Amino acid sequence: MRLVLLGAPGAGKGTQAATLSKHFGVPHIATGDLFRANQQEGTELGLLAKSYMERGLLVPDEVTVRMLLERISRSDCARGYVLDGFPRTVSQAEALAKQGQSIDRAVYVNASTEELMRRLGGRWICRQCQTPYHEVASPPKVAGRCDRCGGELYQRADDQPESIRKRLEVYFSETAPVIDYYRAQDKLVEVNGEQSIEEVGKEMIAAVA
Numbered sequence: 001m002r003l004v005l006l007g008a009p010g011a012g013k014g015t016q017a018a019t020l021s022k023h024f025g026v027p028h029i030a031t032g033d034l035f036r037a038n039q040q041e042g043t044e045l046g047l048l049a050k051s052y053m054e055r056g057l058l059v060p061d062e063v064t065v066r067m068l069l070e071r072i073s074r075s076d077c078a079r080g081y082v083l084d085g086f087p088r089t090v091s092q093a094e095a096l097a098k099q100g101q102s103i104d105r106a107v108y109v110n111a112s113t114e115e116l117m118r119r120l121g122g123r124w125i126c127r128q129c130q131t132p133y134h135e136v137a138s139p140p141k142v143a144g145r146c147d148r149c150g151g152e153l154y155q156r157a158d159d160q161p162e163s164i165r166k167r168l169e170v171y172f173s174e175t176a177p178v179i180d181y182y183r184a185q186d187k188l189v190e191v192n193g194e195q196s197i198e199e200v201g202k203e204m205i206a207a208v209a
């Protein structure tokens, strides 16, 4: 099962990718998480990515595609994957197809700009396992600690109003066309992202199965 999750920053891709990954027994691959891991390790790729990410811009396709293709060439992806945050441009989608990685379904999670702003403004992420929380909609059981692994929660530097606005702009101009790319191939399913986390998850699994 090769799945792609599409949607604006804050739509709930990371949250739902965890559910889909568990349901289908395939790994959750998030390019944002891969870049952040590289930053923590201080790699050259991490440094390069940081200069784009802190401005709310996309990391160049060439670098991103190379990193993603390397990741999905590993043995744990032999039976498929859930991609979260990739492809973010039509050129990235074409690179995936050219590699023979024909995806089964692209799931578009739709939410209004107002709701996206609310979600990103209150998002907290686990430093260890990257699980997203929300201070109102999905708080952790113990304040500041991850339910899953006990890791410390933090707010991303790019989840500030100015950076959020830039990311949404970039999303509408560069990533929204990817929705049409998969629609034209009859692979797109759309899910209403403005329901409870559980309801979105159920609708998604029903739409993909």
Ligand code: ADP
Pocket (backbone or CB within 6 Å): 008, 009, 010, 014, 031, 032, 033, 035, 052, 053, 054, 056, 057, 058, 059, 060, 061, 064, 084, 085, 086, 087, 088, 089, 092, 167
């Ligand atoms: P969000 O969860 O808010 O959608 P991500 O964690 O997916 O954000 O991505 C954070 C940042 O990492 C993006 O703003 C961008 O700079 C970079 N990034 C992630 N995925 C890609 C990609 N496929 N292409 C280019 N840049 C990316």
Ligand code: ADP
Pocket (backbone or CB within 6 Å): 007, 008, 009, 010, 011, 012, 013, 014, 015, 016, 119, 120, 122, 123, 124, 132, 133, 134, 135, 137, 138, 193, 194, 195, 196, 197, 198, 200
């Ligand atoms: P993305 O990966 O698309 O950027 P996330 O999964 O990180 O989005 O979710 C963004 C924020 O919104 C997080 O704080 C998350 O806890 C919260 N969130 C996710 N899904 C929902 C939902 N259905 N209702 C309310 N809040 C949600």
Ligand code: ZN
Pocket (backbone or CB within 6 Å): 126, 127, 128, 129, 130, 131, 146, 147, 148, 149, 150, 151
């Ligand atoms: Zn954790």
